Amino acid sequence: DAGVTQSPTHLIKTRGQQVTLRCSPISGHKSVSWYQQVLGQGPQFIFQYYEKEERGRGNFPDRFSARQFPNYSSELNVNALLLGDSALYLCASSLGQLNQPQHFGDGTRLSIL
Amino acid sequence: QQQVKQSPQSLIVQKGGISIINCAYENTAFDYFPWYQQFPGKGPALLIAIRPDVSEKKEGRFTISFNKSAKQFSLHIMDSQPGDSATYFCAAMGGTGTASKLTFGTGTRLQVTL
Numbered sequence: 001d002a003g004v005t006q007s008p009t010h011l012i013k014t015r016g017q018q019v020t021l022r023c024s025p026i027s028g029h030k031s032v033s034w035y036q037q038v039l040g041q042g043p044q045f046i047f048q049y050y051e052k053e054e055r056g057r058g059n060f061p062d063r064f065s066a067r068q069f070p071n072y073s074s075e076l077n078v079n080a081l082l083l084g085d086s087a088l089y090l091c092a093s094s095l096g097q098l099n100q101p102q103h104f105g106d107g108t109r110l111s112i113l
Numbered sequence: 114q115q116q117v118k119q120s121p122q123s124l125i126v127q128k129g130g131i132s133i134i135n136c137a138y139e140n141t142a143f144d145y146f147p148w149y150q151q152f153p154g155k156g157p158a159l160l161i162a163i164r165p166d167v168s169e170k171k172e173g174r175f176t177i178s179f180n181k182s183a184k185q186f187s188l189h190i191m192d193s194q195p196g197d198s199a200t201y202f203c204a205a206m207g208g209t210g211t212a213s214k215l216t217f218g219t220g221t222r223l224q225v226t227l
Contacts, residue, residue, distance in 0.1 A: 004156075033214065042119075042202050042217030043157065056212020090156050098213050099145045099206055104156035 025093030119218025
């Protein structure tokens with residue numbers, strides 16, 4: 001069975017641009033969460049979506065937004081990119097909404113020049 | 114109150130030895146404690162997890178010990194192998210609200226030498 005897939009794997013942008021990252025969850029999983037991992041640190045929670053509704057948001061500015069589609073795939077959008085947005089963006093999927101094991105994809109490496 | 118503190122930051126163990134990584138949490142509402150293994154260029158992979166109704170869980174060479182009263186949990190890797198060399202993250206989940214967010218520790222870089 002396919003795991004969580006994310007695209008693209010790498011992305012280079014300049015300050016002020018916007019970016020869209022994509023995630024396909026494990027088949028049968030209805031919840032998708034997004035995390036940001038800065039080099040040398042643990043992942044930080046950005047969003048959780050379940051059944052196409054936002055269920056939680058971490059301490060990130062409004063430049064960050066996301067959505068979940070009827071097939072449970074998800075997109076993360078970041079506007080007005082800053083140098084500090086350079087990070088590995090991870091998507092995790094889980095069966096349900098609350099306290100279920102989360103399985104991660106290999107992430108999108110975003111570099112801001 | 115959402116912090117998870119992890120130690121040590123780095124660890125060097127000889128092949129065949131025992132690797133021990135410790136974590137402590139503050140939020141008593143946490144009720145799910147997973148450990149993730151991350152190799153360079155890869156996402157975190159779920160290794161083993163425990164809920165607070167048990168004090169120990171073992172899967173192969175990996176064991177979680179959980180001390181609810183002390184709000185601490187640890188990962189033991191028995192018979193450590195060079196292929197175990199990776200960064201390990203503890204995490205915690207649970208509490209108020211409608212989201213299930215993982216709160217991660219800062220990571221432990223494990224190196225297993227020959």
